[in-house]
Amino acid sequence: MDIIVCAKNVPDVAEADLNISDKGTDIDKEDLVFGINDWDNYAIEEAVLLKEKYGGTVTAITVGNEDDEEVLRRCLAMGADRAIRIEADDISRFDSFVISKILSRVVKDLQFDLIFTGVLAEDDYYGMVGMMMAEELNINHANMITALEIEDGKARTTSELEGGLGEVSLIELPALLTIQTGINEPRYVSILGIRKAAKKELKTIELPDLGISDEELSPRTIIEEAFLPPETEGAEILAGDPDKISSDLIEILKKKGVME
Amino acid sequence: MSELFVIVEHRLGEIRDITFEMLWKAGELAETLSSNLTAILIGHEVNSIAEKISDRADKIIIFDDEGLKNFNADIYKEIISRLIEESKPTLTLIGNTSWGMELAPCLSIRAGLPLATDCIDIISKNGNLIAQRQMYSGKIFANVSFAESDGYILTIRSGIFPTDRIGDRQAQIVQKDFPLKDITVKKNFIEFVETAAGDVDITQAELLISVGRGIGEEDNITIVKELAEALNGILSCSRPIVDKNWLPKYLQVGTSGKSVTPKVYIAVGISGAFQHLAGISGAGTVIAINKDPKAPIFRTADYGIVGDLFKIVPVLKDKILEVKKGG
Numbered sequence: 152m153d154i155i156v157c158a159k160n161v162p163d164v165a166e167a168d169l170n171i172s173d174k175g176t177d178i179d180k181e182d183l184v185f186g187i188n189d190w191d192n193y194a195i196e197e198a199v200l201l202k203e204k205y206g207g208t209v210t211a212i213t214v215g216n217e218d219d220e221e222v223l224r225r226c227l228a229m230g231a232d233r234a235i236r237i238e239a240d241d242i243s244r245f246d247s248f249v250i251s252k253i254l255s256r257v258v259k260d261l262q263f264d265l266i267f268t269g270v271l272a273e274d275d276y277y278g279m280v281g282m283m284m285a286e287e288l289n290i291n292h293a294n295m296i297t298a299l300e301i302e303d304g305k306a307r308t309t310s311e312l313e314g315g316l317g318e319v320s321l322i323e324l325p326a327l328l329t330i331q332t333g334i335n336e337p338r339y340v341s342i343l344g345i346r347k348a349a350k351k352e353l354k355t356i357e358l359p360d361l362g363i364s365d366e367e368l369s370p371r372t373i374i375e376e377a378f379l380p381p382e383t384e385g386a387e388i389l390a391g392d393p394d395k396i397s398s399d400l401i402e403i404l405k406k407k408g409v410m411e
Numbered sequence: 412m413s414e415l416f417v418i419v420e421h422r423l424g425e426i427r428d429i430t431f432e433m434l435w436k437a438g439e440l441a442e443t444l445s446s447n448l449t450a451i452l453i454g455h456e457v458n459s460i461a462e463k464i465s466d467r468a469d470k471i472i473i474f475d476d477e478g479l480k481n482f483n484a485d486i487y488k489e490i491i492s493r494l495i496e497e498s499k500p501t502l503t504l505i506g507n508t509s510w511g512m513e514l515a516p517c518l519s520i521r522a523g524l525p526l527a528t529d530c531i532d533i534i535s536k537n538g539n540l541i542a543q544r545q546m547y548s549g550k551i552f553a554n555v556s557f558a559e560s561d562g563y564i565l566t567i568r569s570g571i572f573p574t575d576r577i578g579d580r581q582a583q584i585v586q587k588d589f590p591l592k593d594i595t596v597k598k599n600f601i602e603f604v605e606t607a608a609g610d611v612d613i614t615q616a617e618l619l620i621s622v623g624r625g626i627g628e629e630d631n632i633t634i635v636k637e638l639a640e641a642l643n644g645i646l647s648c649s650r651p652i653v654d655k656n657w658l659p660k661y662l663q664v665g666t667s668g669k670s671v672t673p674k675v676y677i678a679v680g681i682s683g684a685f686q687h688l689a690g691i692s693g694a695g696t697v698i699a700i701n702k703d704p705k706a707p708i709f710r711t712a713d714y715g716i717v718g719d720l721f722k723i724v725p726v727l728k729d730k731i732l733e734v735k736k737g738g
Contacts, residue, residue: 164547165624165682166703171551178551248525251516270512275546277528282484282516291597292484294513297606307601312422312509313569313666315607323597333654369558371525375541376554380707386699386715393726396716400698400727401734403714407696409618409675410642410731 152207152301154198154265155258157281158191158226160219161274169379176374177243187222190269194330196337197299198267199230205301208232210261214253216240220353227348228340234353237361246370247275251283253368256361259288265306266327270295278329285327293322295331412447415440416503417468418491419452419460420510422482423603426460429506431574433567434467436533437504438577441469443535446501448580451494453487455480465582473584478591481600484513490589492522499561502533502540507566515566525557526564531571549685549707569666570689607668609661611645618644619673619694621664623687624651625680625701625720632657634724635679641731647671649681665690680720683708700724 162183170179187195198209211226211234213219223234237253239245245253258266266288268281285292297317298309304324309317311331389399404410415437420427434450441448450468452461454475461471474490491514495503503518505511507529519526532543534554542555542565557563613619620639622632632652639646646662653663664671666686672693679700681687688711691697699712700720709715716723 162547164550168705169547169550176553178547248519251520273548276544278512279516279519279526279528282513283520286488286517286520292513292517293598294484295509309604309606310509311606311667312603313427314670315605315660315668317604317606318509319601319604321599321601332650333656336656371558371560372527373556373558374553375556377546378552380550380552380710383710386709386712388709388715388717393718393723394730396718396723397727397730400714400716401730403696403698404642404675407675409644411735
């Protein structure tokens with residue numbers, strides 16, 4: 152079972168105070184900590200689990216600059232056999248369409264039974280690279296996978312639907328699956344593990360060497376303006392020490408009829 | 412006259428709310444763009460679904476065949492791309508649902524049209540189309556424009572637009588056939604499975620105390636559980652807690668879990684991803700405790716406490732027990 156996993160390095164914004172960059176089309180990322188996109192973390196784990204069960208290889212791929220190699224090193228430490236980075240100093244000039252073209256071009260020359268991407272990227276929230284690749288490569292596909300088994304050379308997948316429903320399908324390989332969070336429990340990666348994996352192959356491909364036409368490298372969507380959410384009335388903030396806040400809250404709970 | 416397409420989403424014989432929401436927005440756009448509004452309905456025995464939207468579109472194109480009983484992105488893609496080729500609609504709207512997120516990117520490549528996903532608004536200004544969407548977990552908004560094209564595909568976030576009818580339309584019904592035998596289906600539908608069945612039904616709860624990623628460790632959930640017990644409320648949670656296997660799926664609030672309608676919803680350490688907020692839109696009063704003042708949950712909550720949940724929750728619990736004892 153040869154599996155390719157596409158992964159992305161993204162800034163952690165969970166508790167960060169975000170500012171708009173000078174260009175006005177993205178956030179200022181200078182002070183942010185980067186790491187593997189949450190969905191991709193589950194995708195690489197799922198690939199390594201399958202490899203452990205059925206043998207084969209796992210190849211991790213990203214498009215980005217040298218700093219983004221961190222994400223590949225993590226994949227290698229988790230159990231990928233090799234990694235490929237397509238050199239691009241500033242991927243913000245590309246949209247998902249261009250990224251899917253680049254990735255498709257690279258994986259076309261590789262041997263694979265499955266391609267995994269995360270359902271979404273935490274930064275742009277587009278969630279379209281995977282399925283665009285599937286169409287580009289003309290292979291089978293399924294979305295939002297929360298369970299996966301291999302049966303007689305086919306993939307038995309459960310796709311997450313809205314409202315607590317799962318859709319089970321049987322898909323012929325090769326196939327592209329977008330992996331949903333919660334499908335597995337991604338293993339812990341230690342600094343030592345990353346160091347050990349430094350011996351594994353990490354190849355860099357220069358974008359011009361791929362021979363992709365300029366037309367295919369021109370984005371179809373352009374961010375004109377990024378901005379902080381418009382002000383809303385928002386919540387009435389209860390201030391004070393925990394004691395005062397608790398008393399205020401209890402009054403509210405009583406008033407709303409959920410506490411006697 | 413230009414045309415707008417809305418792809419009808421339905422499941423197990425029921426029309427999905429996202430369809431009404433898209434028709435609402437498309438109806439509004441059809442006025443400003445002087446366009447015809449066409450709903451595309453693909454399925455089997457779908458007349459009752461067509462009836463539900465007959466006063467919301469100018470035309471309903473129906474593909475009814477037993478082979479179309481279950482959603483299949485490849486079949487939808489073939490049918491819709493052919494329709495797009497024929498009618499060249501300015502816009503094709505698809506729900507940003509699990510199915511829509513599979514269909515739209517494939518269709519975009521197949522039809523050669525630009526795609527923006529998860530849109531929360533569509534603005535047409537001086538002939539230019541702008542899609543508004545969110546990035547970075549809803550902490551940033553972005554206006555997106557497109558490379559010049561005959562048409563565009565947008566997927567629409569659920570729960571953003573009203574489900575109401577807009578305008579007064581009388582749909583002309585057009586039945587069409589598609590040579591299904593031309594499509595080799597390599598993905599076979601097996602069955603639907605309930606993934607969120609369990610002992611506790613959080614949809615019936617009057618008071619939910621919900622725990623999210625901010626709790627940090629599995630063992631810490633105890634303090635939220637104790638708060639729930641002190642209040643005679645029900646413990647629920649957000650997605651990351653279920654992803655980590657700390658609580659069962661049937662306690663998950665949100666798009667992929669349950670939509671809840673308690674009188675009071677207390678969100679502890681939940682930042683408020685839109686999938687979660689969609690699940691609590693029917694809650695009476697929302698109280699949020701979170702240390703990030705920019706967390707999206709504070710935009711929809713009625714009351715907010717910006718601070719460390721580990722300092723506030725235990726004190727709150729003790730005080731509640733004290734009040735109850737005293738009362």
